[in-house]
Structure formats: C-alpha cells, structure tokens
Amino acid sequence: MRLPKLLTLTVTLVFLTTTFAQPAAQAQDLTPCRIQKLDATSRMSIGWPKSAASLPSIGSVNILVMAVDFENAIELGNTEQILKRALRLDKVTEYFKQVSGGLFNPNFVLFPNLVKLPFSSSYYGDSPFLDTFVNGRWSTEHLAQGAIDIVQNSMDLSQFDAAITLVSGGSVLSGNAAYAFIETSDQDPNKSDINRHIIVGQGAMNFPNIESWKVIAHELNHLLGIADLYLLSEDGWWQGRSTGPFGIQSSLAKFATDSLGWERWLLNWIPDPRIYCQGRAKTQKNLSMGPRAANSSATELFIVNLSPTKVLAVEALTHDGYESSTYPDSVLVYTVDSAIPMGEGPVRIIPHPTKITLAPLSSAIPDWNRFQTAPLKPGEYVRYENFLILNNAKIKGAVSISFFVGKDATRKFKELETLKNAKVKMTILCRKGTKVKKVTSIQPKCLDGYRKQQPYQNSKE
C-alpha cells in the first residue's frame, strides 16, 4: 500500500504482524493509556503495539549511506563530502540524541564512492517525484536493490540496520522526494541483508526553506514506526487537523518543533515515571509538570484515557533547542485517536482559544500558523468535551496544571471567564508639582500636566 505525502515526500507501508515487548511493569499502570493500533497492516502507527520490523529505538543502529547515479554518471568530487554536505547527518545525530535523551544513537557509515547503477535512470522509474511501478518493481525498491547489489561486493552488509540512498543524478526520484520503506523478507530470496530503506532525491536536499537533515530525521522516524501527522489531502495543510508546527512528522519548517511527547513515549524515550495516566477520567487532578530536560523528574506527559482508541494528552513544552519557538512554561493539549487513519489527522491539537486558533478554516491560515499560539501559557485554560485544563502557573520550578471534570469543569470555567471579563476599577495617583490627585477608573489616566506617581514615591510622601 502506498500513500502519497505532502508535496512529494511519500512513505510505503508493508504488511507485517508482530509482537511488541512491553517495558517492565512500573509502579503506575500505564496500560489504559496505551491505545491500540487498529490497522495491523501498517508498520507505522500512533498506537500499540509497535511493529517488530521497525528500527530499534533504543541503543545504537548502523546506517549505510550511499549516493547513486546511473550508467553515464560522472563522479563530481569526493562522494563522502557530497553526502555530508547534502544530508547534514551530524544534525540528524544531534537531533536524535536530544529528543531521545541519549537513548537512540544512529551511526552513519558513508560508502566512499559514487554507486553507478548499470542502467539509465528510466529503467528504474519514470518520475522525479513519485514512486512508480516500472520493469516489474517500484522505483524505490529498484534503486535500493540496485545500490545494494553493487555495494555488497565490497562491504559486509550484515552490520547494517538500515540504508539511506541519495539519488544524486538521473531523473527517477531525484527531485523533491523522500521515501521510507521496510521490505518483507519473502519478496526476493536473493535480496540484501538490509531491508529498511530511505530513498531521498537530491531535490529534497535543496528544497527552499527546508533543512535537509529534517527530511532525513522525518524518514528515520518512519523506520522507527512513527506515523505522519500532516493530512494527506491536497488542502490538508489548512484543515486544522494536523499538528501544525508541533513535531517534524507534521512540519519540516524552520519554526516547527521536534517530535511530540506522544511519539517519544511510543519510542520508549520518556521514562514511565514521567508519564501520568488517568484511566477513564472522573476526578479532578492537580499535577506538577516539567518539559523534556535532562535533570527533570516532573511529569512530562499527562494522559487521560477516553476510550480504547482515544486519549487526551497534555504535554509540558520546553523553550529551548528544537522547541525554542514555543512559550516557556506552557503546555500543549491534544487528542490521539488510533481509529483515525494516518493522513487524516489521528493527533489533533486542542488550542488555547484565540482569534487565530478559532478563525474559520481558510488557506490563508495554514495549520502551522493557526496552532502557533495553541499552547496554554500560565493562567490560560481550554475546555475539551466535559473537561477543563488550566495552566495555573510555574510553582517551585515546575508548571502546575489542574484538570477539572464535569460539573467542576463547568463551575471553574464560569469562574475563570468571570475573572477574565471582570471590569475591575483601579486607582492611581497623579502628581503635578506638589498637587496629588486620585484617579479611579477601569483604565485610569492622569490629566494633562499630571504625571503618574510611581508606587515607590508613596513612602517619600
């Protein structure tokens, strides 16, 4: 099954059934919040279990990196240098080190020479952007297998967990295209040892306003079993059902933040004690939260189980590194629903209500702009169904949130709205020479010639 990706980045899904080793039992039972993956044919998901064919998300993995061209290819210089410059693998390594808390270490091994495939590029496919079926195979498989067939003569491939192939010339898939796919082992008995592949076109490495390393990180996330969080439909970028700027599975733009906490949990990158799972929400909850940070033990992800396939998640955001575009001490609220297929918005942002986040859907407001103000800053709150989520403030170095249910949520909501809308009168002192006047109003201002008296002056009077 093949799904087209926004622009021309695409992914391939291959059938596999699997079992998943659950982490050792923790003091708190997180099971109710581990929503079940419904589509057993997909290797990518926002639910459990994770496909066993996925790239292991804990520890070091070895990834072979090759540049391919076609029968008349001319080597344009040092291939290793070209690969390093094009793919920015140093940034990919740094990114995963940071978002996994040092748990996942991709180790890239560059094949030193340009891999010249034996036929012209038209033999492997007929589109620079789309994976097409030509000469009995999909272009992506043709290219991956063609490269492997050549490289395996000079390299032991059994040490590799995955391969990245940069299509540096020709026309087939050399445009703004990137694919991740995992082959099933029964396809070709003579196939290589490597069955997890990323094919990326030179055009995707030079795409305006997109950093090439993010394309590689996005596709590597797919090999790890992580789903896309943008919408596949042509107008999907402004339908309010993607995660907008949150996570590189949704947006590769410069201001986009790193992976969502939910995805990090799927990859076992958040320690279980930093997750709080509330099964079948019925009661109010106050919780101290803290973002992903090396020395924090506060809850990073607060999850409320709504059904076997759906949860509400509240995630503490950090304000540095790959999440520097977000507000300090803010929390992001979203739902995760495994009954919604990938490409139709299985993860949806519940934004702080503002003019922009609530504006009617329009191509003038892409999701990455609409949701930029989605996180709840201290003092802000949002309603979802019969719940209310309030970011109280930062208390003792941690963000304090309150979660209200049912009548309590309604009562608290009314109280907060009343406070917000209250026309509170204030009094200021205005001074002109030795004259001092009191002015009391909703927005007090001093008369002409008078200056507002600063509070510290009171003590001098």
Ligand SMILES: [Zn+2]
């Ligand atoms: Zn993708």
